[in-house]
Amino acid sequence: KVYTTGNEVHVLLADGAVLAAGQNTSGELGINNTTKSPYAVKNILLEDIVDMATGENHYLALTRDGYVYAGGNNAYGQLGNRLTSEAQMAAYRMEIADVSKIAAGANHSVMLKSDGTVWTAGLNDKGQLGNEIEEKAIYPVQVIDVDGEGYIEDIVEIGSGFSNTYVMKKDGTIYGFGANANGQLGQGTADAESHIIPVELKDYFGNSIAKDIE
Numbered sequence: 001k002v003y004t005t006g007n008e009v010h011v012l013l014a015d016g017a018v019l020a021a022g023q024n025t026s027g028e029l030g031i032n033n034t035t036k037s038p039y040a041v042k043n044i045l046l047e048d049i050v051d052m053a054t055g056e057n058h059y060l061a062l063t064r065d066g067y068v069y070a071g072g073n074n075a076y077g078q079l080g081n082r083l084t085s086e087a088q089m090a091a092y093r094m095e096i097a098d099v100s101k102i103a104a105g106a107n108h109s110v111m112l113k114s115d116g117t118v119w120t121a122g123l124n125d126k127g128q129l130g131n132e133i134e135e136k137a138i139y140p141v142q143v144i145d146v147d148g149e150g151y152i153e154d155i156v157e158i159g160s161g162f163s164n165t166y167v168m169k170k171d172g173t174i175y176g177f178g179a180n181a182n183g184q185l186g187q188g189t190a191d192a193e194s195h196i197i198p199v200e201l202k203d204y205f206g207n208s209i210a211k212d213i214e
Contacts, residue, residue: 005054011040012052018043018061026057026073027089034087045069045091053160055104055122060111061091062102068094068111076107077138078122084138094121096140105160105178111140112158117151118143118167126163127196128178143167146175148197167198172210174201 001012008022008029019040020029027034030043043061046069051062058072058079069091070079077084080094094111096119101112108122108129119140120129130143130152142151143165152175157168164178164185175198176185183190186201186209203209 001052003052003054003059005056005059008054010043010052010054010059012049016046016048016050016064018046018049018052026087028057028059028072030059030071030089030091032089034089043071043091045071051102053102053104053109055109056106056162058088058104058107058109060094060102060104060109062099066098066100066114068096068099068102068109070094070109073107076123076136078104078107078109080109080121080138080140082139094140101158103158103160103165105165106162108160108163108165109140110158110160110165112155112167116154116156116170118155118158120165123163125194126179127194128160128163128165130165130177130196130198132196143177144197146198146200152198164195166201173208174210175199176201 003010011019021040024036049061053060061069071091074085074088081092099111100114103110111119131141145152154170155167159166166176168174177198
């Protein structure tokens with residue numbers, strides 16, 4: 001599998017190892033320095049990886065046993081290790097377990113646990129973490145429910161844009177939160193507000209698109 005950021009490429013091999021090449025300004029290549037590499041080099045700490053996700057300058061790597069390792073830029077806590085740093089040169093294990101899927105925005109990270117709950121870390125300037133924590137979260141926080149009370153459950157898929165996050169429930173309904181400057185939350189309007197509470201994506205007539213999803 002191949003995963004790309006603006007200036008790096010990560011390649012997940014069949015044996016669970018990861019190779020990378022490119023800029024490496026924030027240690028995104030996982031080689032314990034910030035020297036760019038014009039050829040593929042092995043991430044020195046990653047093994048038994050089954051999936052990856054890449055942000056603007058950070059990466060997530062999911063292990064077979066449900067742990068998440070993260071490296072690269074951590075200025076907003078997007079690596080979820082209770083630290084902040086412009087460059088995190090080696091992969092650190094995030095404070096979360098039993099993860100089944102991962103996604104990454106520009107400066108935030110999204111994790112789906114096997115129990116159907118969703119957790120996020122990093123920048124929250126547009127509400128992309130789906131949690132009322134201010135500014136940023138340097139450790140994983142849970143996404144709140146669509147009514148603003150409790151936490152969202154029964155999620156089977158996740159995705160992320162630059163400054164927004166999307167989740168799909170078992171019944172096929174899709175909810176988004178975060179930036180909506182271009183109408184990307186599917187509400188029939190565009191605005192510059194921060195959207196913390198998940199809202200359901202609708203079609204032109206304001207109907208749910210769940211019935212059309214395979």
